Each structure stands twice: as structure tokens, then as C-alpha cells.
Amino acid sequence: MMAIQRVGILGAGKVGIVLAGLALDAGYTVRISGSGSVQKIALTIKTMVPGTIASENADVAANSDLIILAIPLSRYKNIDANLLKGKLVIDAMNYWWETDGIREEVLDPDTTSSEQVQAYFKDAKIVKTFNHMGYHNLQEEARRKGDSKRKALFVTGNDSAAVETVANFVNSMGFDTVVHHNLADGIMTEPGSPLFGASLRYAELKDVIDHFDRTEFGRQIAAKVHSR
Template sequence: MAIKRVGILGAGKVGIVLAGLALNAGYEVRISGSGAQKKIDLTIETLVPGAIAGINKDVVENSDVVILAIPLSRYKNIDPSLLKGKLVIDAMNYWWETDGIREEVLNPDETSSEQVQDYFKDATIAKTFNHMGYHNLQDEARPKDHPRRKALFVTGNDKAAVETIAEFVETMGFDQVVHYKLSDGIMTEPGSPLFGASLTHEELKNIIDNFADTDFGKQVLASGMTFN
């Protein structure tokens, strides 16, 4: 599927940065946020001129891919039927300062993205854009073959969807390390070796491969346990 229109749910720091990258890459961008619509309109007009501000329904209906860039604790505020049939990028992380007590937000027996997929059961979820800080996302996007280009981890259960998202990440200015198992997204959650890291493709792949070869890594990946 060719992506031409990008929808972003969340007008916080990550959402704004991703909107800017998508605009620079030539996509039509729509973005929604919480709070008064006039305030959201002003924020979008000021920080990402060219993006179209709207409510969730309009953003989703007019997008080929939808990025979830809201606090993780709020994803269930979205009606799951809204994303039915949609290709969705989960760019969210649990963060205690924003989300509160982890056990009140997440089941400890599944990764966050698996729980997001369970909730949006009629959407196709892929995980990316979540392990690199928003400042790095904004400042370190580079053209293909640039010697200092950084990489993002992309994973999901649907191979075709993951490859579509990987191509999208490519156009946004980053190389990709690709897996085809949504639960592998645990390697990018807070507390993992990758969280907050800004790495080249080789560096990122080496960390993932080394982690997967450790006893702890094998236990984490086999069980779906979460990092503390």
C-alpha cells in the first residue's frame, strides 16, 4: 500500500516532531490533540505550518497510516472501531510520570504493543518511532546513505504491514532494523538497552542481536515479560 496521507493522534512533542518530518518528506499530514480545538489549531499552525488540524475521526478517515503519539494510558479513550481496517503505528511508551502506576495501565504478562493490538483488534499495529527521543528524531533525520544516518527498530506481526511501515520510516529519514513479531517491541520499551538510544543501523542491529543471545534476553522474548 502506498502511503500518501499521514494521520497523527497526539499533538504533544512526539506528534509534532513526526508531523514535521512527514511534511518534510512530502506527505499530506493531519493531526489531532486533546483540549480546546482553537488551541490545537493554533499549536499546529505555529509549530507545523502545512499540517491540517482536526478531530480524531477526520484525521483517521483521511489518512493511509495513523500514528498513535498519545500517552499510553490514554489509548483506551479512543473508540476501537475508529481504527478498524487501518494501518497503525504505535509510537507510545509507558512512562510513570505521565501514565501513573504501571499495573493500572498494563497487564505485566504482555508487551504494551500487544495490548494495544488486542484493544484495536480490527487494526494492524506496527511498533516504531518509540525508542528514540523526540529531539533526536527531529535533529537526526538524514538522506539515504548519509554516513551519520540513524536507524529505527520496526516490528509487527503482519509482514506486509511491517514492510510498508519500514518504507515509510525510510522516507522519514532513518534506516530500519526490521522484525516480524510485535512482542519483540519489548526491546525498545523503557528500561531496555535500546530505549533512548540514537544509533546507526549496525549499532542498533548489534545491540538487538546481542540482547537476543543473552539468557535474560531469551527469557524476555520468550515470555513477553516487561521491563521494570
């Protein structure tokens, strides 16, 4: 398991800003980039998360041990796949039609979004988390380990060592974890699922995950896509 000291966030929107704040509070060095120039986001970053380093994608990738993708899903291919070569990457993205447009233009309906992200960033290790809890909850409900009110996040990926590292990172950010080792299971936390938008304690989250019919949910999503 690798040691994480430097966190990079691609995306300076609401989720990216909140995660930057949590990472700073947890003692990490944090870099963040947005869709515009460094000058464009620097003042916002300085005001909202002082201590975070506003930078460009290439600098964020080169100087971070862990990268968080916190951009609209439709824009992930705007990032040069080579930038994340060999990197540990958290996919915190979801398909959201209001920002991403028609699903078929963004996603192959026969595989999950994280699998497609992994296929594009083929030389990175993708782990899915931070995507099913709203940014307000992420910001307001982080708790120390052992706190009875502590909430949990789902963490899943294909590489066991990467998943373990990310699970420890999530714990340091203030959340318990329910862990799987199949990136395709990320579908269980995406929009339309019972978990999306939920803020649950460990036992509650695990119970929903354990009783989730992923196959049936996949059929429902596919049916919605093909009915348009």
C-alpha cells in the same frame, strides 16, 4: 505494499509535533489531533508545523492512509477502537510512569504494551516504531538515505506487509530500519532496555537487537512490577 500519501497523527504533544514535521518534509499530507478541541491546538499547529491540518480524531482516522499513535500509553483506550478499524497503525507509545501512573493500572505485566494495543485495536494492523529514539533526536538526526551519519529505527509487527510498508515510510522520514516480524519484540525498545533513548546507526542498532535477551529483560520488568 500499500502506497502512503496521507499521514494521520493522534497526539499533538512533542513526539506528535516532531513526526508531523518530518512527514511534511517528506511530502506527505498530514493531519493531527490533540486531547482538546481543534480550536485549542490549531494555533500551536499553525505555528510549529505550518501546513499540518489540525483536526479531530474521527477526521484524522477517516482521511489518513497511516495513523501514528503518539499519545500517553494510558490514554489509548480513550480512542474508539472502531475509528482505526482496517487501518495501518504505528504504535509510537511507551509506558512512562510519570505520565501513565502505576503500571498495573495501565498494563498487564504478562504481555507487552504493543500486544495489548493490538488486542484493543483488534481490527487494525499495529506496527511498533518511533518509540525508542528521543524526539530531539528524531527531529535533528533525520538524514537522506546513504548519509554516513544516518541513524536507524527498530520496526516490528505481526503482519509482514504492514511491517514492510511502515519500514518504507520510516525510510522516507529519514531513518534506516532494523526489521522484525513479531510485535512482542517491541519490548526490546521500551523504557529500561539498552535501546531506549539510544540514537544508533544501522549496524550498531542491529548488533544490540541481535544480542538482546528478551526473555531475561521480560523477567526483570515483571520482577519490578511485582515488587511494588
